């Protein structure tokens with residue numbers, strides 16, 4: 019066969035006409051459009067050649083002369099368009115891309131819904147770096163390049179509902195015959211063979227594979243096509259803060275954080291939710307942020323109320339709001355270390371505290387050192403990485419010392435899943451951050467709060483999108499969801515009831531008409547069935563159901579989602595794989611499995627789903643078995659890890675479902691039995707304690 023024959027063997031492909039080169043706009047609705055920094059890689063000459071050939075695979079040969087040169091520029095580090103990756107800018111659909119009402123897309127219903135979700139993830143209003151297909155989390159991409167984006171869309175437009183689109187790290191492998199009840203799209207991102215699955219700072223094999231165009235860092239809902247803007251994080255942060263108040267400050271149910279201060283850092287992608295969340299929880303937020311642009315975004319959005327670079331002013335405001343018990347959020351334009359210095363020196367009472375700098379990229383611009391202006395720090399990072407690292411490590415060490423001092427004054431501090439404790443330990447080499455037993459002295463929010471109180475019960479970030487794009491339909495679903503929750507059943511139900519009750523008023527929608535609502539398995543099924551019935555009765559149009567991957571069962575991530583798994587199985591990722599496979603087997607519309615997430619490659623496997631509610635009885639059945647499995651598979655694993663609340667939840671499920679299902683539960687030895695036995699055996703040298 020000739021090269022031309024290969025091209026003729028395809029009917030679904032990019033056109034032979036060269037699209038016009040895009041005009042890059044720098045501002046949208048008064049906000050700056052951000053562009054990715056230059057991304058690193060180390061490719062040999064042979065690999066560089068392969069990288070270019072790989073990107074040209076999508077493009078008809080007639081265009082190769084022009085595009086080879088253009089793609090080479092993109093792969094280079096030169097000029098504005100040379101950012102170390104081939105994004106294929108020319109193939110980006112021109113203008114603003116936004117989630118349109120479902121009937122404006124072509125294809126079968128499920129395929130149209132997926133196109134809407136894709137568009138939402140690259141919307142100028144939503145995406146962190148929209149021109150580079152990065153939805154959030156610094157490098158979480160929808161797919162690798164715009165050629166893939168266009169092709170995926172083409173496949174979705176023509177596919178039938180008895181076919182499945184297979185997407186491998188953004189690459190549309192093709193359409194394959196399947197069944198009506200099979201997923202319409204199966205997608206994976208960044209899954210590496212173990213030897214090459216190396217987390218930072220040795221992540222070059224992964225970054226090289228990205229630069230060569232053979233893998234994609236999908237984060238969670240970026241490559242999972244289920245991002246709904248910052249709303250998702252606001253709800254999660256809100257319940258984390260409320261539960262922190264209950265656990266550490268004994269705030270009773272029904273009361274909020276009135277008069278209590280939460281001190282933290284970061285007003286970026288996810289961290290930017292902290293101001294809004296603390297206000298919804300009724301408290302006083304004090305948030306340090308070095309980047310004026312990040313502060314402006316949150317101020318314009320009304321997610322922070324007050325802004326100053328004057329520390330005296332920050333704490334005058336704090337005292338005023340403490341007295342009035344009114345909620346507020348204060349952005350301190352400056353370094354978190356300086357904020358802590360002031361607090362400790364002046365013995366200011368701070369009840370709750372955390373940190374949301376991006377310590378998962380601690381030496382790569384995720385954490386900015388104190389003692390120098392932000393712009394100077396950025397310059398140092400670009401010109402002298404070694405000197406930059408020294409400054410970062412010094413800063414982290416000081417921050418940790420100050421936090422320790424504050425906790426002695428009564429502050430409760432937790433790690434927010436941003437690898438802060440790992441960075442202090444590994445980068446800043448502060449050994450006293452660990453206990454004798456090898457655990458960090460400050461818990462992570464999953465270990466103390468989200469894990470035992472939410473994930474172990476099966477509560478997780480359930481979400482939906484009203485595909486008509488109509489706000490009134492979202493309002494109707496809010497009300498319907500609320501009617502499915504009994505606020506008196508559990509604390510979690512109480513919090514979630516109040517969240518959904520106020521969700522419309524809180525004006526959380528950015529992009530598609532979406533809502534997040536933490537629910538357990540029973541609640542998710544009940545709400546999904548109710549929505550499907552509403553679709554059936556014509557009350558609302560079709561709905562895309564899904565969830566964040568930061569959930570009970572979809573994600574194995576020892577530093578975050580599975581941080582409270584203590585039976586040794588936190589090193590495995592069977593649960594995430596089984597959740598994904600089980601969802602596919604039960605007929606979810608979209609099943610995604612990805613490497614990484616907020617903690618970086620090699621540190622997590624995460625999966626998600628999408629299910630289009632079309633009002634049919636067929637979908638009722640899928641809801642009953644698949645939505646339940648998606649959560650209860652995770653509860654089962656958590657129960658097997660001897661997590662008390664998960665055992666309770668699984669036991670109740672066994673009782674409720676009768677002979678239609680059964681979860682294996684652990685037998686728990688009487689307290690002290692095993693401990694005494696092992697201690698004796700070590701003394702007698704029959705077993706050896708390797709920690710000695």
Ligand SMILES: NC(=O)c1ccc[n+]([C@@H]2O[C@H](COP(=O)([O-])OP(=O)(O)OC[C@H]3O[C@@H](n4cnc5c(N)ncnc54)[C@H](O)[C@@H]3O)[C@@H](O)[C@H]2O)c1
Pocket residue numbers: 155156251254255283284285286287288289290291306307308309312352353354355374375376377378384385386387388434435436437578616617
């Ligand atoms: N919010 C959540 O629910 C949640 C959950 C899990 C993990 N996280 C983690 O939180 C971290 C932050 O996420 P993001 O998306 O907001 O990242 P981001 O990079 O968009 O935002 C971090 C912000 O911190 C600021 N910053 C860095 N160093 C600083 C310093 N020393 N002083 C003051 N400000 C500083 C940066 O300028 C930036 O705006 C990530 O590691 C993420 O994985 C958040």
